[in-house]
Structures are given as structure tokens and as C-alpha cells.
Amino acid sequence: MDLALDIISAVLLAAGTFFVFAGGVGVMRMPDFYTRMHAASLTDTGGAALIIAGLLLQGGLTLAPVKLLAIFLFLFLTSPTASYALVNAALLSGLKPKARNETGLSLPEGDAVKPAPKLGERGTNKPDEDIRKAAAKTVAKRTPAKKPAAKKPAAKKKAAKKS
Amino acid sequence: MMTIVFSLFLLTMLVLVAVAILRTDNLFTAVMLSGIFSLLMAANFFVLDAADVALTEAVIGAGISTVLFLGALALTAEKDRSPPVGSWVPLISASALGAVIIYGVLQAPRLGDPNAVVHNHVAPWYLEKTPELIDVPNVVTAVLASFRGYDTLGEVFVVFIACMGVMALLGRVRPRRDSIKLTEYEERSRNLRHHLIPRIVGKMLVPFIVLFGLYVQFHGDFGPGGGFQAGGLIAAGVILYSLLEGDWRGRELVPEWFSSLLVALGALLYAGVGVACMLKGGHFLNYSVLFEDPIKGQHVGILLVELGVGMTVTGVMITVFHAFARRGVR
Amino acid sequence: MTLHDQLPALLVAVPLFTAPIAYLLRAHGLPWAAAVAATVTAFIIACSLAATVYGGETIIYEMGGWPAPYGIVLHIDALSALIAMLVTGSSAAALIFGAKSLADEVGEEIAPSFFAAWILCTAGLTGMVITGDAFNIFVFMEISSLSTYILVSAGPDRRALVATYRYIIMGTIGATFYLIGVGFLYMATGSLNTVDIAARVGDVTEVRLLLVAAGFITVGMALKAAVFPLHSWMPNAYTFAPNVVTVFIAAASAKVSLYVLMRIDYAIFYKNIPNHELQLALLLIPMGILALFAGSMLAIYEKNLKRLLAYSSVAQVGYIALGIAMASVSGLTAAIVHMFNHGLIKGGMFMAVACLALRYRTVNIANLAGAGRAMPWTMAAFVIGGLGLIGVPLTPGFISKWYLVLGAMEKGWLGAVLVAAILLSSLLAVIYVWKVVEVAYFKEPRANATPVEGEAPLVMLIPTWIVVLAGLWIAIDSSLPVTMATLGAETLLGAR
């Protein structure tokens, strides 16, 4: 029985380690901030979940698996939120994601892949222009353009809370 | 064998992060790296069998001190524009210091060798006598609160003094015209409210963080934990709430008068337990005289003293954070 | 356990207990009253402890009831009682003296946290003096340093903040050096109690650990006591702190670090490191002599009265360092006596400066022209203090210089050099004291200078004159500091 448990947890641990390793390599190889965040956040959550699952099986019937479960829940909640907050803050501060052709990814010539279509030609992809306009709009919407700052900030905040 | 690889890795990472902090020009990166430095230090402590200290370093070193640095950064210039001054004085003094230490350390006992002097004089007495005299599983809490309780009393007043200092320096909120402009600061703090997802998840997590803090506070006798860690954790929960909701909502949650009352009462509780022991005829901070059964007295004494430490550290961390946060908004 | 047995713990417990109470009292003037109550009680306790220790025996008080090397033990002998009396006395006197000047400079808003910091500074310094545990000295050193940073940062001028920042950096580096020294000591001997370390240091094989530990502790404490080359933070801290705070820290805080230096160097390292006193002499004598001359020269060219007195403190600390470096009973006695006397003299002079600053609104020597006639009593106190700095007979300065010369005589040719240095720097002291006297008595106040409303308030003059008269009494019957100093020196050198 516990031989089976050991095998399963070994497999889970190996998978988890591979995920985290892939995340690390992803962060190194990816060209700009957003792609790096993409690589790092997904694999870390997944990798950590797998490693904890692997350890859970080793724990047996003591208190340790319950604590591991609590850690798993905590990680499961916080790490995607943290990545979201990071990327959102980056977008708001105006960090422009790099377009495909600027990344200079050299595709192997002889390959049958046709050259990457310019961003925006396909209907679904939003061109750079749109992303920039959307970011500008959200930033503009939140900063009170001309509203005088004279009103007491706490009062203004209370008004915001009621609405 | 694995722990050797582990500690080698962690120690080298520690040095790399420290050098990175030294070389980076951007203050914001330096603060983030100092948070990572504390986390690596906590991992190191755990590898060296010091669970209590690892928890404290993680909570206070990585958590609270990074938040304080960021609070101060928000109120001062972001960029460290000055190129490092190339004068030889710091170089000479730093290398002289390093040379003296390496000269001295070459005769130090090897890491972990059991017949080092340190393990054979005072430590075995503590490990032997704690189950007998105080009967508390966690020997570190027993030594912290009872055998060397006077040290921890001094420690509580060091934290109390930090709160006095921040209140004396940043307490009086007088409008200063050349401090950071109101709209700029207003803009930054409003952005945080816009993050809908972190606010929801944060609000879900804050009660559990505070609950875990209380668990660490009262579980200090049986496992790694105690007043300092609990204070840091509970304060981290409240600070997370004020970060997400804006500091005026945070101050509604834990009002100003309450946190400074907490600071004073914690210190008074600790000193009061000491004086109570004197009134019952024992030495200062001798908990055995509190009840007929000395072991019961020790248990109650340690519990009360750790509660005093927890209250003071929570109060101080919250007051200091609010002092920094309120300084920006006039 | 009668109250009398509990006194050592009460000496620190009473201020520690009143500090949070002082912080909670928000009403007008109450924090100041709580501070005065705490410091005066501590002073009374210190005097009664000194009385019991006057006979020569030492009081041992086990904290928490745990025996010596395992728990923390308070260890009070003649030397620590003398310094505890000096610290609590100068704190109480400065508080009683400075109510009006503090209200004028520090204001009402931060009074609760300011006076809580003041009480804890006194508690920290006394805690350092009476404890017998090396790490406990570090904890109480942190309490006293952090509260001194707060007291200095409360100064009215914006340069007080920069002075506080430099003081924080240098003070923390000094305290961390001390912590590293204790760490190496613990690595070599395995215990933290000073008496236990002294017993076990003899059979330590790795001498390098002890050398590095002694080096770190000496440099750390020299940094905290502002001995000459490491004194760069001190003049600005004394000048820009509120005047009453300068009275207290000038009289007490530097002396406690020198006390720790003496206790650790002589109680632990003196007999156990080969020719330790030679190394100590090689380090402290040049630093001391440099301090004498550089301190006095800087004081001569100084325009700000408070910074002038701060540089003269650097010179006086040089005398104490010379006394410590002599490593003989008479040398150590001279150092301890000068710690006490210098606290008395400098406390009185800074009180006079605080009175002048209250009336003249400035401490720049040029604007104090004609102060001799406008404020006769204050200037008289200042001049007597100045004579004490020079070492004129019938002043406490003369007593300590007398013992310093006695100690130097035993040292042969090196002693002759020391005596010459002491006499020469006393002449330099004449110059910078005369500079102030000349401006105060023989210069006419400038035409546009605002007329001064006359003498300082009585409530400030009386404590100043009490301190000056105490100095004169010590000069005449110097039995109190001298006998306690000789007892302390003998216990340190193990001669008892």
C-alpha cells in the first residue's frame, strides 16, 4: 500500500519540480515583462500545488497533512492574486507590452511556418493602438482631472464608499 | 548531506542578494531585495534548527520592515540619483573589519561540532531543567520568558521606545508645504482601491492571518511561536487591510487611541507581572511565587508575559505604519 | 525579601513602570511630573544602594530567582553605585531645572512621548550600569541609545534631524560592534555572565577569539563614548539637542559607555590575555592625548558656545581614557573620579548655557556680549564651571587632575609625558574659557541687540547653583567619590 503511495508522491514531486524549473527557465528566456510574468506565475502556482500534493501523501494520518492543506489553500489564493496585481500595476504605470516583431524572435528559415501576421490584421487581436488607448482611458477615468483637491480627502473617500 | 547542499546554496544566495542591494541604484529595487534578503535569512535560520528565529525573521524582517521602507519611500524621493562615492575610506574600513573577523574566526569551532564550548556549559542545563522546573515543551520560550525574562522585559521597552520615537517625530501632523504634493499621494493610494481582485482576496485572508497570529501567540509554549511573532503577524494582517482599503479605513478598523493604548498596556502588563512577583516575596520576575505550585506559577507567568509582548509589538507595528501612512495625506 | 533587598530591581523597575504611564497621561505638565517622580525615586534608591555598598561589599540580585550563569544577575559594587548615582542625579536635576526651557523648546504636542523617552533613557543607563550579564548590557544600551536619539531629535533647529541621523548610524554601528564582541566571548567561553566569563576565560585555548572580542568591545564602546577619533557625531548632537537634553547627556551618557569599557576590559580580559594592559595602553594613550589637544584646539576656534563645551567634553573624555590606560589602581581611581567630577562640572555649565539661551534666544558667543552684567548669577556659575575645567584648586577638576598626575607619576618616563600633556591641555582650557569670559564681561552689548529681560528665572538658577555648590563641596571634602573610586578600582584589578 505505502509502496503505491511512494510512487504516486514521487511522480507528483517530479512533476511539480519540472513545473517550477520550467517557470525558472521561462523567466530567463522570455523577452519582456508580461511574458515573463506569464511564465513565472502559472508554473509557480501549478508547481507548488503538485509538490504539496506529493508531500500530502507522505504525511500519513498525523496533523502534518492538514497543515499542508492549509498552506495549499493559502498559496492557491494568494499567488494568482499577487501575479494579477503585479501585472495590473505594470499596465497602469504604462509599461507597454512588446509587439511580436520587435522581439526579434528568429524563426528557423527553412521552416514551413508562414511569417507571423502583423498584429491587428487578424480580427481577434487588438492592435497596439487599442491597448494603449484602453490603458490611457482607464488611467484618465480614475484621476480626477480638474476636481479641486480642496474638499477634505476623508469626506471625498466617504462619498466614494457610499456610491 | 542534503542539508549541506541546501545551506551552501542559501548562504551564497544571501551574499549575492547583499551585493545586489549594494550595487543597485534604484531605491525601490533595493527595498525589494532587502525583503528577499530577510526571507533568505529566515530560510537559513530554519536550516540551522532555529525555528522560532526563522518565524520572527520572516514576519518582522521580510514583512514589517519592507512595508516600513516602502512607506518611507512613498514619502521621499524614489530614485537614488547619486552615483556611489568612490572614496577609499569606506573600502579600507570595510576590508579591515572583514580581515579582523576572518583572522578571529579561523579558530572558531567548526559548524555543528558537538564538543564546542558553547554546547557544554549553559545550554545542557537549560535543556535538562526546563521539563523539570517549568515543564514547557518549547525550551526557547522558557529561556526567553523565564530564565532570561529580564532581557525580554528590556526588549519590550526597546519596541516601546521605537513607538515613542515615531510618535515624537511623525506624530504631530502639521501641514508642510514642501512635502510630497497631496494630489500625487492621493493618486497613488486611490490606485490601490481600484484593484478589485486583490481587495476581495485580501479581505478574505485578513481574518485568517489574524487568527494564525493569535494561534502563534498562545501556542508559543508548545511549538515555535511567542509574543514577537504573534505581534508581527497580527500587525501584518491589519496592515494588509489598510493597504488594500486605504489607510483611513485601516484607522477606522484599529483606531489610533486603541493601538497606543495597546502599546502602553502590554509594557505595563509585563512590568506588572514582575512587580507582582516582588509583592509575593520572590525576586523580580520570579513566577514560581505567583501560585503555591511553582510550575503552575511559571506557566501563568510565561503566558501573561508573552501576552504583554504580543500586545506591545502589535500596537507598535500598527501605530508606526499608520504614522507613516498618515504623514502623506494632510 | 524585605524592601531593602528588592532595591536593585526597583532601581530599574520603577522608571520602566512609570514610562508607559507617562505616555498615557496626556494632560498638560503631567508627563513632566511623572518623569520627575520616576527620576527622583531612582536617585533616592541609587543613594541608598551606594550607602550599603560604601563598606566595600557587592550586592548580588538574581533576576527571576535563577542562579548565576543560567539566569541574569544584577551585580552592584562601589563603582556601579557611583555611576548610577551620577546618572539618576543628573537626570533628576536636569528635569527639575529645565521645565520652562523644555516647554519653550519642545512644545506640548510631543510631551508624552518625549518624557517617556527621557525616563527610559535614565532606566537604560542605570540598567547598563548595574547588570552583570554581557548581553543584558547590550539590551539596555539599545534602550538608552534609542531614547537618546529621540531626545536629540526633539531640538527646535532642523539640523537636529541630521545630527540625530548621524548619531543613529554611528551609535548602531558601535552597539553592533559590542554585540559581535559578546558573540565571540560567548563562542570562546560558552556563558554570558561577566563573573562567570572572567572565571572561564583563563583556560580558553583559542586566544584569537578573545583578542577579536576585546578589540570589538573596546572599539564599540569608544565609538559610543565619543573618544577622540570616533567622536564625529557628538558635537552636532550636543549642539542641536534641546538645551536641557544636553545637560543630561553631557553629564551622564558618555560616562556609562566608558564604565562598560572599563568593567569588561578589566574584569574579563585584564589577567587572561597576555600583556593585555600593554595593548590597551597602546590604543588608549595616543587616542587620549590626541583627544586632549584636538578637543581643546577645536574648542578655541569655536563660535557656538554649546559646540565649544562639546569639544571640551571630547578633551575631558581624553583625560578619562588616559586614566583607564594606566592600568594601575591610582590610574583607574583617577579615571572614575574624573567621570564623576566632569559630570558635575559639565552639568553645571550646560545648565548655565540653558539659562543664557532662554534669555538671549541664541548660543552664539558674539551675541552674548555683556551677559556678565545682564545675568550676573548665571555667568558666575559658568565661570566657576570653567575654572573646574581648567583644574584650578577648590574645584572638582583639580581633584581629578591631582589623582591623574599621581597615577602618571608611577609610570616613569611615560608618566612624565602624560603629566606634560595634562598640564599643557589645561593651559589650552584657560584660553577657551577666557574667550567666553572676555566676551561676557568686557564687551559692550551691541547697539541693535534686543535688551535682555534680566536674570534667568529663579526655578532655573537654584538647581544650577546647587550643582555648583555640590562641586565646591566635593572639591573640599572629596571623600565620597574618591573612596568609592578606589574601592571600584581595586575590585576591577582584582586587588581586593
Add this chain to the structure above:
Amino acid sequence: MELLGLYNYFVFAVLLMVGLYCILARTNIIKSLIGLSIFQGAVFLLYISMDKIDGGTGPIILEGAPADTIYANPLPQVLILTAIVVGISTTALGLAVAVRIREAYGTIEEDKIQEMDREQ
């Protein structure tokens, strides 16, 4: 553990050097305070690497534990719990002074502050 030998203490020495250099060489106040916290952090490593014993576990004596388990030395851990809190208190005070300096002088670069003081 024999292989690790004195590596901990060498890392302690290097961290002290980096901390001291960061305090003295950098003119920005907040950067010097970060250097100060590294300087103090290094001392924690010195104490805690003293308490490790080969094959020892954390000093928590559970009921069921066999009698001959080796426990790490609790004393340095108690001292370092105190030193960490001293470190955070000094940092908090230093940052409060840095904020006040920024408001009074408008900058937190030490050399600019010295020039302003010299003019005064």
C-alpha cells in the same frame, strides 16, 4: 557538516563588509539604512550558526521524543529574537528621521544636506 566548516562565519564576515560599505559609501539616507539592516542581519547569522549541532533538532522537547535526541542550543536563539526586534526598532526610528529630513530639507542626499547646512 564537517565540509561546511567555517563557511557560515566567512559569509558573516562578507555580509558585515557589504553592510559597512553600503552605509559609508552611499550618500542616500534610505540606502544607508538598508545597509544598516544588512549590517545587523549579519550578526544574527554569527549567533545562530553557533547553535547548530550535528544531527540535532529544534529545541522543542515533545513528550514522545526518545531520551537521547540531541537538541540545538536554545540560548543564541533567545539572544537573536531580541536582536531582531532591536534591528526593526532602529530601522523604524531611522526611517522616521529620514522622512522628517526630506520634509525639512527637500532631499535625502547627505551631500546636498551638508551644502545646505554650510550655507546656513
